[in-house]
Ligand SMILES: Nc1nc2c(c(=O)[nH]1)N(C=O)[C@@H](CNc1ccc(C(=O)N[C@@H](CCC(=O)O)C(=O)O)cc1)CN2
């Protein structure tokens with residue numbers, strides 16, 4: 363840590379780091395030395411009170427960071443964006459944790475929001491000819507549908523790209539019922555767990571902190587799913603965020619508030635960066 367510029371947050375981050383040195387990060391050659399797990403093996407540690415800066419200060423800092431990243435994304439050259447889209451999706455598609463996953467939640471990327479493209483990943487999951495799948499069972503895929511403005515989003519199961527319709531924000535999302543008028547399965551009501559969550563966001567850091575678009579949709583969903591998995595005695599799914607290199611920011615830039623849920627790993631055009639102990643074990 364360089365000095366104490368960040369005040370409370372910086373000291374808190376340092377104390378978190380010193381608690382986590384027993385994870386042998388040096389064994390992972392591809393992991394940058396600054397990537398340090400921020401929670402214990404039991405799950406996400408609620409940060410001590412001192413870690414949480416005043417909520418209004420945090421909100422202002424988040425707002426400023428959002429507009430900085432939005433601007434950078436606007437200025438990102440289409441050619442470079444496309445290149446990173448290809449590389450990021452290749453890292454996911456070629457990974458053992460993706461190949462072996464039986465169920466996942468993923469976002470349907472939106473071009474105008476300049477989100478990391480997920481179309482090849484979605485297409486891969488939904489490809490359904492027996493020849494392509496061999497003996498593998500099809501992965502169950504759940505994608506977001508916004509239900510109301512109160513940070514309420516459901517993850518509904520789709521089986522073809524045709525299940526998606528554009529919403530008022532021009533994001534593709536599943537219709538609530540399928541072509542047979544059956545309710546789609548909600549991942550929070552499913553009898554089987556998912557093992558992977560592919561997450562969007564505006565900014566991320568090497569500790570797994572994540573800044574979303576400010577709706578709280580994902581934070582609320584991630585909490586609910588964590589609770590469900592705990593109740594059911596399921597293994598927690600890996601929370602993996604997809605990020606353009608410009609979306610990965612320095613350590614002190616993303617303030618964490620009480621409701622923020624960190625991610626287990628990042629995938630950027632530079633590779634897969636496991637962060638949490640669960641990620642280090644499984645990736
Ligand atoms: N592809 C995708 N689907 C998703 C999300 C997402 O981030 N990406 N969501 C994750 O929450 C939910 C939808 N939430 C959203 C929240 C804000 C905006 C949006 O257009 N924000 C504008 C600014 C709007 C404003 O503040 O006036 C922006 O970020 O530029 C879009 C979706 C569910 N589905």
Ligand SMILES: Nc1ncnc2c1ncn2[C@@H]1O[C@H](COP(=O)(O)OP(=O)(O)OP(=O)(O)O)[C@@H](O)[C@H]1O
Nearest residue numbers: 513573574575576577578579580581582585621622
């Ligand atoms: N678990 C929760 N329960 C209730 N409100 C929440 C929860 N999580 C977040 N919120 C609220 O949602 C709003 C947006 O939060 P925040 O700025 O952290 O969202 P974000 O991380 O950018 O968005 P997202 O999670 O959708 O990507 C805040 O007002 C926050 O209090």
